[in-house]
Amino acid sequence: xxxxxxxxxxxxxxxxxxxxxxxxxxxxxxxxxxxxxxxxxxxxxxxxxxxxxxxxxxxxxxxxxxxxxxxxxxxxxxx
Amino acid sequence: xxxxxxxxxxxxxxxxxxxxxxxxxxxxxxxxxxxxxxxxxxxxxxxxxxxxxxxxxxxxxxxxxxxxxxxxxxxxxxxxxxxxxxxxxxxxxxxxxxxxxxxxxxxxxxxxxxxxxxxxxxxxxxxxxxxxxxxxxxxxxxxxxxx
Numbered sequence: 063x064x065x066x067x068x069x070x071x072x073x074x075x076x077x078x079x080x081x082x083x084x085x086x087x088x089x090x091x092x093x094x095x096x097x098x099x100x101x102x103x104x105x106x107x108x109x110x111x112x113x114x115x116x117x118x119x120x121x122x123x124x125x126x127x128x129x130x131x132x133x134x135x136x137x138x139x140x141x
Numbered sequence: 142x143x144x145x146x147x148x149x150x151x152x153x154x155x156x157x158x159x160x161x162x163x164x165x166x167x168x169x170x171x172x173x174x175x176x177x178x179x180x181x182x183x184x185x186x187x188x189x190x191x192x193x194x195x196x197x198x199x200x201x202x203x204x205x206x207x208x209x210x211x212x213x214x215x216x217x218x219x220x221x222x223x224x225x226x227x228x229x230x231x232x233x234x235x236x237x238x239x240x241x242x243x244x245x246x247x248x249x250x251x252x253x254x255x256x257x258x259x260x261x262x263x264x265x266x267x268x269x270x271x272x273x274x275x276x277x278x279x280x281x282x283x284x285x286x287x288x
Binding site: 108 | 148150151152153
């Protein structure tokens with residue numbers, strides 16, 4: 063598990079929810095820069111924040127976040 | 142409004158902790174450099190830099206102790222382990238010093254025997270205490286959260 067990069071589809075989910083980075087940041091209580099970094103893969107959010115993202119974007123955690131290599135274990139819709 | 146309110150989130154908090162840890166290390170290194178400079182470049186005697194030494198020791202050992210305490214996973218040695226560790230530590234210090242400096246003057250015991258025998262005792266006792274308290278803290282935390 064160590065060294066595995068956390069992948070995410072936060073940007074896609076945000077756009078689907080018709081939210082800007084600032085709006086999403088306000089909804090989940092973080093800064094816009096943090097959203098930008100998470101979307102770019104530069105920061106791994108805590109589970110608490112991941113759950114907030116899932117609630118705001120109406121997605122499951124699994125749909126939003128996964129680690130590299132999970133595609134082989136859970137091949138469903140991680141294309 | 143002249144100033145925008147600074148927003149703090151988990152990333153900025155984590156960065157603050159990271160910066161604090163790095164800068165603590167830098168401060169400790171600088172403090173050690175000051176001690177060496179005063180000792181060997183300015184030729185000051187040991188007594189003149191005791192305050193710097195004390196601050197550096199408190200900073201390093203306090204940091205390590207807090208890490209051990211908050212981690213709560215350090216193994217707690219048994220009584221036999223404590224005694225054995227103390228004997229090995231003080232034994233190697235005493236034998237090393239005897240081999241290097243020779244047998245000390247008896248009246249100089251406060252600067253020779255005392256630190257060689259008391260120092261390891263304090264280190265072993267402090268480690269055991271911190272490890273025990275740290276584990277107890279975590280176990281209590283788990284118990285409280287399970288209730």
